[in-house]
Amino acid sequence: MTTATKMATDAAVQIGKEKLLRLYEQMIAIRLFEERVNDLYTRALMPGLAHLYIGEEAIAVGVCEALQPDDYITSTHRGHGHCLAKGASPPLMFAELLGKEAGYCKGKGGSMHIADPATGNLGANAIVCGSAGIATGAAYASKYLKNGRVAVCFFGEGALGQGILYEEMNLAQLWKLPVIFVCENNSYNEYTHFKEATAGDVAARPEAFGIATHTIDGQDVRTVYQTASRYIERARRGEGPAFLQCITYRYHGHHVGDIARAYYRPKAEEQEWVTQKDPITLHGQWLMDNRMADRATLDAIQEKLVKEMDAAVEFAVNAPYPDPSRVTEDIYA
């Protein structure tokens, strides 16, 4: 049989049908969630800014499905996908995005600061690379407390511009900490192509610190899952940190308001990614090609999630705002 089919069956065997379907379901969940965020925002129901994760779902899902519930993640301004993939509940997410009392952070954090101890989410961060220290510190604590947890630090390639990343990579490798640096390289730092901001070769940077580094197709959820699993278990064994560069693309603007994008990236480029490299379409097709699911099964998954997400939105829209008196609570523990 061809190598392609062989690799496919290998993946099928190694990953297992249940997980393969789970990967699909989780990506759909994020996609549907973000489509509703887009809608809520354009309908002026969501305050602040909305940075959509659409197009990058395979990374959050592939990585987080390789983690244990009590493992840690840190997230970014584009963090909805990471939070959901780590187990966040959509109603509480939407409620937070709308600034409601029922939200994960009682409306105090909003889209860029979703945090939840129950799912090991140390928090999204609105400072680019601002959580590299937090993730490395969580890994430090895991090693010190010997609780076997691994910490994943998600960040965009723009974070390569921040010095803290190099300080933390040095500490992580020096002390063999169980932290995985996951670089989501979607080619753009806001409205600037990363090549105009990044000298040399991205992967060579973590390698220079002696960190195990791997560049992968961020649109292939199975590859992300299998690669992440390998490095996460390696870290768990005490063999140190890893750096995964996942090549991906954001379909929408830097934030919802970023409509006219032609001045910084060609429409054709967007089209190519959306039509040729969509992680959900690709994995759905693969599932069908490998007889793991038929169209009906996939549609059923989608239908179920659509209902769930619509209910979640409704919950959030109807949820009350916090009472203004709450503003002075939670400043100090």
Added chain:
Amino acid sequence: MTTATKMATDAAVQIGKEKLLRLYEQMIAIRLFEERVNDLYTRALMPGLAHLYIGEEAIAVGVCEALQPDDYITSTHRGHGHCLAKGASPPLMFAELLGKEAGYCKGKGGSMHIADPATGNLGANAIVCGSAGIATGAAYASKYLKNGRVAVCFFGEGALGQGILYEEMNLAQLWKLPVIFVCENNSYNEYTHFKEATAGDVAARPEAFGIATHTIDGQDVRTVYQTASRYIERARRGEGPAFLQCITYRYHGHHVGDIARAYYRPKAEEQEWVTQKDPITLHGQWLMDNRMADRATLDAIQEKLVKEMDAAVEFAVNAPYPDPSRVTEDIYA
């Protein structure tokens, strides 16, 4: 003839006798200057802290002799050697170290902040790696103003721990700025061996940014001079930054007060460097072996400089302190 002698004659030809003697003289000047700093400090005539450059002279001299008078340098807490090598006058240096009005900074800067526009010295800096931005910025200005100047950023290997270094290396390479990062690797960050603080391979770090990188013997002044010359002219031609890692050793303590050093570095190690790898002894011997100078010539150089330095110390010791009223001058330009 043997490769050793061949290389020797090559150097002799390429560098030329005058410059070869100049390299020797400059190293002696720094050594004699620092010996007097040590003496002044132990006699409690010098306030603050004194970080001696003894043992590392070949780097400052080799690099600065490859620079033009209007090229720029930035220096560190261990900066006396850099300042002298770039042309600072000993009397004004000693005066500054003693906090006298006649000093380079009117006594306001002291040992860690010698600065002098006349010699292109942008200033020593008491923040580890604090001048990486300043040097890169000077290189940026040189390129923008097309004045053909090159900027050299001296720093110890401890500066590899500071994130700013990576941000500046990225900018320097991205914009092809004429800045040379000179890393003086003397193996110790204060009282900690750099291997306990530095993951991976030092040279791989700048290389990861695409920067031309070279690791050399920092005790061989001819090698330093020739390598520096090559990269400085390359930068001047607009071909971008370079990173030189110079392997060296500080003979004395981190500062003069650091006497009992056995707990962090073995006496034998110190002895080996002092006896086997002294840049002045080695170059002096080489000059004699290659008939560039005889013992008498070298002794004459030393005598002349001893007189100069003793006079400089006397000038500084007798110079008046600034009037207290000067304290509020120079806050704003």
Added chain:
Amino acid sequence: MPDAATATVAPPRDATKEIGFGDAVREAIAEEMRRDPTVVLMGEDVAEAGTTFKVLKGLVEEFGPGRIIDTPISEVGFTGLCVGAAMTGMRPIADIMFGDFLMLVMDQIGNQAAKIHYMSGGKWNVPIVIRATMGATRRSAAQHSQSLHAWPSHIPGLKVVVPSTPYDAKGLFKAAVRDNNPVVFFEDKISYTKVKGLVPTEEYVIPLGVADVKREGSDITFIATSSMVQVALGAAAMLEEVGISAEVVDPRTTWPLDEETLINSVKKTSRCIVMDEGYGRYSVAAELAQTVQEGAFYDLDGPVRRLCAMHVPIPFSPALEDVTVPTEKQAFDLARQMCNR
């Protein structure tokens, strides 16, 4: 104490065109760049994008990417680079998108730029302008809403500008660019779109260190900065209705600080409320209040009071964020109470 460096007289207010607060900053930058080829501006997405706030739209078209420069996301890196460039013949403007990010670059600003002139015995100058934003109520949450002008104001060697009108923003920005010292220039994000005003068509520069009386009054003085000037003016209008005459004084720069104008106003009115959108404690408001009390104590009818951002990390929810910023109503009520009417 106006600075020699920028002591040109402000022109009469025969303003002849209306522009927005952001336009004023852009015009100042454009005029100074035309005037002086050593002026460049660098930051994240400042060129084609014209910054996140679109304030610099059009500049790259006129001056090219060699002078309006997009950088990596390296606030420390490009600010440090600008410090070195400023020492060696240029007048760079470092653009810090959100003032909150100043926390990343305080070493370059406070340990380097602020001290280089002094440490070098006056030999090196650092004519850099650090542009930063301030102001809340944009639902940007705790890391994108702070007003941190208190920090640089605390450090000798820096100058700090907190303009409130297009006229002031333009004239002061030009002075900042021409100043031979590091200047941190704070722009209120809400004012970009909300505040419009008249500016002269001919060129003018406003010296740093000269306060401006935005409204004359006799019963109480509002010393207000940046975004709070509009709020104070609104409160003053409300107070007029109830027969209280409020004066509104805008220091315009926190350093140099025009103590005399502030103190004289309070000596006249005998009452003072300081309004500032920064946090209230260990702050700009604390300094302005204390300065007035030291200078006008014997004329004061009661303690100088403060109205500032609530002492909390700024919350995301509109329901919460809106109560963290001082309002006209709060200023009105407090002033009334202080005047016992």
Added chain:
Amino acid sequence: MPDAATATVAPPRDATKEIGFGDAVREAIAEEMRRDPTVVLMGEDVAEAGTTFKVLKGLVEEFGPGRIIDTPISEVGFTGLCVGAAMTGMRPIADIMFGDFLMLVMDQIGNQAAKIHYMSGGKWNVPIVIRATMGATRRSAAQHSQSLHAWPSHIPGLKVVVPSTPYDAKGLFKAAVRDNNPVVFFEDKISYTKVKGLVPTEEYVIPLGVADVKREGSDITFIATSSMVQVALGAAAMLEEVGISAEVVDPRTTWPLDEETLINSVKKTSRCIVMDEGYGRYSVAAELAQTVQEGAFYDLDGPVRRLCAMHVPIPFSPALEDVTVPTEKQAFDLARQMCNR
């Protein structure tokens, strides 16, 4: 407003041994490390070297390099790491050798540690202690001599400690380690060697947020912090000679701030001088002065005055540096003038 987190009663002053200021800090760290295995300390040369100031000498021998941890020269890196470790089950102490280096880590302290509890709706805690030094006159020049406690004091979510005696340093440090919030702890370098004092042999903890009256008096109040407490006490002794009774009040923490004790003292004495070694403008002194004026205005006999570090980058030359720090003589003269005697 003492904190629940640390509200244990301070023991009577039946102190039974004399130790130095640095010893007090070391003892507090050692006791807390024995008590709680999740307490670790990291920084540059803190282990074998025991820090540049030798204050931690001996700790690595007792606790090992796994708990007294030498780091690379990465203040941002290890402070950020400590923030994450604090969120996930540890109580780390980040050691910032010279307080001036806080400028490098303000983002991790001010944008991260200070805000995480609030931004997460109270779900995550950050029980980290950031140790930093302060104080001049060591001839260390502008980048190694600042007292930057005003900056963290300005940011909600942080607590800030500025102890002046071994007794306070030990008791407050223990409270800081047990506190569930980020605490920035400032240690005066000169006090390490110059200040000795009695501490109880038995364990004690001093709650954060309780000021201490170091000396009772009736004519004038010195509100003094850290290094300035000794100077104020010296001035008080000189004033006694001329028949002026001075009270010395030490807030001990700038946040939480025990406003009541400060205000009550000034209500009693009717005069106040605030002494702090930080810069005077936009500062700790400005806040303490303004707090007292708001609270005790009608009892004040004249304006509250400030004695602080001169507003200059700290110079190297002894001839210059010595005039930048307030002296007993200056305090004595100003107090006399304020008391018209």
